[in-house]
Amino acid sequence: MTTARLMRVASLALAACVLLCAGALFYGGSAYALERWITGGVALAVVGVACVVAGAFGSTAMRIAAVIVAAAAIAGAVLETATHSELFVAVASTAFGAQALKIAIPYALAAMGGAVTERAGVIDLALEAKLLFGAFTAAAVGYASGNVYVGVAGGVLAGMAVAALQLGLALRLTADQVIVGVALNLLALGGTRFLLQLIFHEGANSPPSPAFENTVLSNPIFWLAVAAAVLVPLAMLHTRWGLRLRAAGDRPEALVAVGASPSRARFAAGLVGGALAGAGGAQLSLSVGGFSADMSSGRGYIALAMVILSGWRPAWAAIACLGVGGAEALEIQLQVTGSGVPRELAPLLPYVLTLIVIIIAGGKGSAAPRSLGRVS
């Protein structure tokens, strides 16, 4: 058996395990157990076919399609069991869609930022730090100025500052990009708590800052994300900034040959990436009107997984993040409508989904920028 086929079987088995666990959770102890297991089996078959298809046709579009089908299968299995509950009604509403969109905003902005930075050849594991510092700064500046928009600007600048530090260490000092990313994330976790203590004398929460109105369509950062999803890919294709960025990621020697500096192109890309991720952080805190410790809770890593899934294309990455938003909104609905899902396990849905996505999409792929991580 080839490794590729082995992997297809393994991903099938893993999808089966996830579904069996999900099945056990949803149906456990119920009188309808058998009938529901059959539903689970059908969903499983769909996921399996999706995995095989994804493995057989390695194109990004196919992989994204496979993931969407797999997610739909899992969601379908969940929904089927809850048809008689309020959950089905709740999910089929526009309110659910709006909530999913709202949840997806920070993910999508971080993912677009990550895609831009990585396309220039720098591994962007510091997305988490950009989100967290962006969220803290946005809340603190918003609190001090009393204005949400000033808060957003603060968040964007904080994201850029983290990016500048990251790029300075990775490009000027040629420090290991993976380690720098993780270090910045650790620093953000402790640093925001330290600043919280230092500035506000609070352990876990900042004082209330101004917040956006609750509807998605009146949220400026939502429109910022939409604009970025349209403009960033265009800019990457048609501007000097974008051309140099792609050259720095794929063929730095070509940039050197025309007398341009790959490092400078990477800085220009990274700062834009940092600004996007920082705006995502601002959404985290300003949508709830305040910062709380560790409020990014792994979103940066999930966003990076979506970047890889999308084949390093910003707009596709943002679309993949809509799926994450949907999963998280579903999880909230599950808790609200009181399904059989234990409250400790429901929040794990995005993480499990991301793992499945990584298994299907893999990590390398031919779409990866050629000089990714090889900056020296």
Place this chain on the structure above:
Amino acid sequence: MLSLLRPGSNPRRELEAAAIALLLSIAIGSLLMLAAGVSPGRVWFAMIERTAGDPYLLGQVLYKATGLALCGLAVALALDAGLFNIGVEGQLSAGVLACAVTGASLPESTPGILAIPLCLAAAAAAGAVVGASIGALRAMRGAHEVITSIMLNAIVAGVSLWIGNEVLFQGGTTRGNTIVEGAQLPLLPMSGSSVNAALVLALVVVAIVWFLRVRTTWGRTWIAVGQEPAAARAVGISVARVQTLVMAGSGALAGLAAANFVMGHKHAFEEGLGRGTGFLGISVALLGRSHPVGVLLAAVLLGLLSSGGLAVGDLVPKELMEMLQGVVVLSVAAAGPWVARRSVTVVPEVAA
């Protein structure tokens, strides 16, 4: 990747890099203390004075260092093979759960000679399973181990809390059944502090890893995979298998750290037991330059910092010590290449 942490490089240079990183961290820490409005000299002095003058606190430092040494060693082992295992936190949690459940379900009269190895094996196996799945995903799917690690950390934490709430926790507490007497490790006599026989275990494990790494074909194999995967493949080493096995070993070491927390100290599964040790283990491994002896020293040093931070809690906010973790990692990441570049004769760059 991780090229500057390769083993077998000049030990003097490694020492220099660690020293610079440490000084840099202390300098940044001092600046942070100034920002918090206290005199850095007073804090550092108080930290050392209070810890050194109190055998109980010294014991606590060693207790912390025991867990840190095992977790740091786990990160270092993976670094040797070119993998960055930040999933130690989750592997440790899995180990804690498995160790406590095994210990509590053994018959009451199980002798120590049977109970202790069983609990250790359970802890190591649980950690190894989590670690191996990260390694397998990396080896077979090219999934970045940092992303899968973070996902698995969250999943392990959620699942073990769920198991605790559903099955283990006794009547409204967040504590499971006590493990049998035979599985409990004796405390070392240090004024009632928590330092226990797991310290000896950690020292033995450090010695074993050192031996494997330097004296066996096995060690050379995993180091070869870390240094030159292409060359390793060319001489017939299965890189995928080695990566998976090394991650299993790394997870097992992280799981073993449960011995310190469960068998040596709390004697039961508790919510959040050992939390944070896995992440601090990253700093330990990097500061120890991923060498077993360096890891041991770094574990004591960071153990001192983290429990010393508690000892001076009246002077500086405890968040400062938390932040220093990130600073330490960042300093090592910056100091390594700087030292390397400075000590190498610069050859004119040939156009690629």
